[in-house]
Amino acid sequence: MTSEIDLDLQRLRIAIPADHDATKPLPLLVKANPENPNCWATGSGDQIFTTMEHAQNSMTLQSAEYKEVNAKRYDLSRFVKATVVPEDDNMVTLEGGDYFTDVQEMLERLGDDVVIDGEPNLPAWCFTTTRHGFDLDIEGVIESYMSDNHHEDAFNELVGFQKLSSFWVAWCAKQTVSSFYIDYSRIIVIDQERYERELAEAKAWLEASPHG
Known part of the structure; x- marks a missing residue:
């Protein structure tokens, strides 16, 4: 087994030592180490775990x-x-x-x-x-439109809404779809x-x- 491995460094996360100066980069060496590992990657390399059991369990959950x-x-x-x-x-x-x-x-x-x-x-x-x-809520549709496109109290300024609402209820009752x-x-x-x-x-x- 080679000690060289490809890493997706954008996905790798580590616990920073408490005594490290957070204003400076932390030097790392990441390599495959079957003799003395402290973490385990799944067989696909998609995930890394702190125990072999967790890595194996993840692989099981992803299996066909x-x-x-x-x-x-x-x-x-x-x-x-x-x-x-x-x-x-x-x-x-x-x-x-x-x-x-x-x-x-x-x-x-x-x-x-x-x-x-x-x-x-x-x-x-x-x-x-x-x-x-057919149960389209015309009041909800208009309220949503007013909320997205007008000021806070704009819905209350609409003229003839009750007449429209009564017509809509009667019209919906005729629909057989x-x-x-x-x-x-x-x-x-x-x-x-x-x-x-x-x-x-x-x-x-x-x-x-x-x-x-």
Whole structure:
């Protein structure tokens, strides 16, 4: 191992000795020293720690394997905590997939695409969604504009705001536009037997791998 190492000196920080004259530069010698180290760098060189354990732990946290397991833990924890709800008039979806009008449409559209051993491998459950209608706060928009572009009391000088506000409330009530967003806290069960099996498997995996 060579004692010469490249350093990103803009990121390096040290504890200055108490007796050093802070008005003068502090001379340093930084080199790789496997025989008598007082700090450890991660294998990538991105971070430096005062103990080998901390360096190793940082490398573990940055590994692809750890991130994969942690992502699985996050997904399964969310699944286990989700509340089972009956289907309503909101759209349904699978994570990372399309949105469907209802469960029946989802199963019909997925049936030709998700096939294993010649048979449809359809989901045992799906996420429901939350509906967002048209609810733009016109008062907040105008207040923000006035605050950014006018003096402190300018909003109170506006003429006819109440008339505009009444018109806006009535106009918003006529709007039918809706957008749907996945709701990870609520799921709809499609196949009860398979859902219960997947739930039990998820709980068992989380019990065996409890720590992030």
